[in-house]
Amino acid sequence: MDIRQFARGTVEWPRIERVVRTLADRYGREEVRVEFLEADNWLSTPCVVDEEWFVKIVSRQNALVHALLTTGRNVGAFSSGTEGFFDRFATPREMVEHEYEATRRMREIGVNAPRPIEAFEVNGLGVLVLEYLPAFRTFDDLADREVRARAPDLFEMLATMHAHGLAHGDLRAENILVCDGELYVIDATSVHEDRVDETTAYDLACALAVLEPRIGAREAVGAAAAVYDPETLLSARTFLDFVRLRPDHEFDSTQLRSEVEKAADLSGG
Structure with missing residues (x-):
């Protein structure tokens, strides 16, 4: 079997x-x-x-x-x-x-x-x-140019969740949908509500892992840096190797880590 x-x-x-x-x-x-x-x-x-x-x-x-x-x-x-x-x-x-x-x-x-x-x-x-959302596309279905255009919206959506003490916990391309011109998120898993810093960093690392293969590490980190502060960006770096081990994420963790550190340095983090 x-x-x-x-x-x-x-x-x-x-x-x-x-x-x-x-x-x-x-x-x-x-x-x-x-x-x-x-x-x-x-x-x-x-x-x-x-x-x-x-x-x-x-x-x-x-x-x-x-x-x-x-x-x-x-x-x-x-x-x-x-x-x-x-x-x-x-x-x-x-x-x-x-x-x-x-x-x-x-x-x-x-x-x-x-x-x-x-x-x-x-x-x-x-x-x-x-x-039922009858006419949606996942991030996997989008052309790279549309992923690039949607990246800021993705981080804004995550930041809204995190500002209210929520986290997704299982962010993958297939869990990010586009329907009627809007981003939707599905399939949130359960995380400890008293671990906001860690779950925020993990969500951010997963989002960077989704974007890096499509738009490159520099643009992915740039979109994140427009929403998240340098300290949060650096905390996401901690989880990149963990996320890379998951079979549903394939990305260049070395490039992402380098770009995160550059962005933090430029911001004085």
């Missing part, structure tokens, strides 16, 4: 049918049309319902994989010289309730995110319902 298939697991069809029936009942519809997405997602079974709702179905195996990933991330944080700051979830319901609440809070402070509708449990499965 493919290790990805094993890690993700498969939700039995009768349990999925029960979730679908529950959704139809909750929203007063005799039946609903469900389209399952072909996404390499280890943490849920994603689908679109009636082209109106984006639904994540989270199993116990998904929760277990999340716990294992969280342990690995905390070890990586420790290797960067700080205690781990990623939270884990005990149940599928906790996973969907966290994402619901994180999405609600981001929208509350003015950060674009899909409208959260509800989170609940069906037969041991966590179910998250969000509004």
Whole structure:
């Protein structure tokens, strides 16, 4: 068996049918049309319902994989010289309730995110319902020139989150969307709320890692430096090697570190 298939697991069809029936009942519809997405997602079974709702179905195996990933991330944080700051979830319901609440809070402070509708449990499965964004592109889908134009908006969005004590914790190109000309963010993970400095630095390091392969280290750091102070930029440098070890980030950490140090020196940091 493919290790990805094993890690993700498969939700039995009768349990999925029960979730679908529950959704139809909750929203007063005799039946609903469900389209399952072909996404390499280890943490849920994603689908679109009636082209109106984006639904994540989270199993116990998904929760277990999340716990294992969280342990690995905390070890990586420790290797960067700080205690781990990623939270884990005990149940599928906790996973969907966290994402619901994180999405609600981001929208509350003015950060674009899909409208959260509800989170609940069906037969041991966590179910998250969000509004469906039908015509979006991820950062991976954008041409380099558009990534360059959007870079300041990305750092402004992160700075808004950080100013309100929030953090994303899993910023990747596929978690940054463009819809109707606006940036959206999705899939925030759970981090310790009392570790604002570390989580801010980690988010910033992840954003630089997303941008460097597309627009180069100098422009990526320049966009960050227009929003963040030199001390925060330098703190992000601490996490670059940790982020580089993640399979979903490929970038030149040496160039980024050099540009961060230059920007801090020019700013008197």
